[in-house]
Amino acid sequence: MCGRYSLVVNGDFGKRFRVHIPAMGLRSRFNVAPGQVMPVICRADERRCAAMTWGFVPGYARDVAKPRRLINARAETVPKLPSFHHAFIEGRCIVPASGFFEWKAEGRRRIPFYYRLRNEDLFGFAGIYSTLPGPDGAARRTYAIITTPANSLVSAVHDRMPAILRPDDEERWLTGPADILPLDEILGPFPPESMEGYPVSERINNPGHEGEDLIRPLCGLL
Numbered sequence: 054m055c056g057r058y059s060l061v062v063n064g065d066f067g068k069r070f071r072v073h074i075p076a077m078g079l080r081s082r083f084n085v086a087p088g089q090v091m092p093v094i095c096r097a098d099e100r101r102c103a104a105m106t107w108g109f110v111p112g113y114a115r116d117v118a119k120p121r122r123l124i125n126a127r128a129e130t131v132p133k134l135p136s137f138h139h140a141f142i143e144g145r146c147i148v149p150a151s152g153f154f155e156w157k158a159e160g161r162r163r164i165p166f167y168y169r170l171r172n173e174d175l176f177g178f179a180g181i182y183s184t185l186p187g188p189d190g191a192a193r194r195t196y197a198i199i200t201t202p203a204n205s206l207v208s209a210v211h212d213r214m215p216a217i218l219r220p221d222d223e224e225r226w227l228t229g230p231a232d233i234l235p236l237d238e239i240l241g242p243f244p245p246e247s248m249e250g251y252p253v254s255e256r257i258n259n260p261g262h263e264g265e266d267l268i269r270p271l272c273g274l275l
Contacts, residue, residue, distance in 0.1 A: 086260035107198035128240035140181035147177035206245035
């Protein structure tokens with residue numbers, strides 16, 4: 054699964070994702086947790102960056118005020134499950150990120166590891182989103198990050214990882230016909246040789262903690 058990630062915003066964000074920087078303003082977040090509002094790239098007539106809440110709520114949810122939120126969707130089942138099927142057809146999106154965290158169990162401790170791309174400061178997870186009226190009647194958008202089996206780097210810590218989109222696959226993920234998308238290719242594990250990972254401070258375990266120190270290595274790269 055993916056239960057925490059980071060987004061380090063720089064001046065290349067708009068160019069990298071081919072969007073205008075929204076008026077909501079963008080700032081770096083080193084400890085993004087479920088329930089937080091983050092920028093997500095979607096497409097209607099053109100690409101745009103929208104603020105969405107991490108924790109997908111299906112379109113058929115009855116209790117909009119206190120819904121069950123789904124933070125991940127599995128690549129193997131996202132086209133088929135009723136919870137995600139409509140969003141897979143109509144609501145595919147890109148979740149901008151700079152890295153993600155996974156935890157390794159060692160006795161009673163859970164040791165956090167941080168993973169990022171070697172040569173890219175910004176990249177995108179494959180995601181899905183839905184739009185529902187909130188308690189006040191205003192539209193609320195929520196998203197989930199798609200996960201895939203871990204590659205050989207991440208599998209030493211966890212058996213799943215986020216589905217990282219290659220830049221050449223981003224547009225067809227947003228706009229390609231759902232019935233002919235090559236999901237094994239687009240949503241497969243990212244090449245491990247293009248990534249690096251390392252253990253980080255256990256301060257990341259508290260979603261209330263923030264700061265660049267949370268993504269600094271405690272020791273050597275994996």
